[in-house]
Amino acid sequence: MYSIGEVSKMFDLPVSTLRYYDKEGLFPDIVREPSGIRRFNDKTLDALRIIECLKKSGMEIKAIKEFMKWCSMGNCTYELRKNMFVKQRESVEAEIRKLEKVLDMIKYKCWYYEQAMKDNGEERVRSMTPAEMPEEIRDAYKNSH
DSSP: OEEHHHHHHHHTOOHHHHHHHHHTTOOTTOEEOTTOOEEEOHHHHHHHHHHHHHHHTTOOHHHHHHHHHHHHTOGGGHHHHHHHHHHHHHHHHHHHHHHHHHHHHHHHHHHHHHHHHHHTSSHHHHHOOGGGSOHHHHHHHHHHO
16 A cells, blocks of 8 residues: 555655545545545556556546546446547557657757758758758658658
8 A cells, every 4th residue: 555645756746636636536446544544555556557648648637537437337348448548549649740740850950050050051051952961861851841
């Protein structure tokens, strides 16, 4: 069993966030001592890992609550849960593609300014065609433009 402070440190989350999750009913298996102190067991930690994954994927608390409800309903909700994860995977993959374009622009601009500093000006690098760029930079340029 773990205290809320220990879990806060393990997950690098504020205690207030853990209390909020509990208040929202996201920890159906949390143990409460007679004094009201919350105790987290391994099952609750597993739930928190999923909650944090879903939050980082962009899912709202309302939808996470629904997922947790489905979990408590047993195996009759497997298809609902799987479909939710398929949808989140598609969303995350789309976000990754957007971020890859952003990263490629940053790679290109790092190279661009490195060349400009070597040349003491932007004229040469600005007039380059993609065919004249190093292959990795050309690929980054094409993906970002």
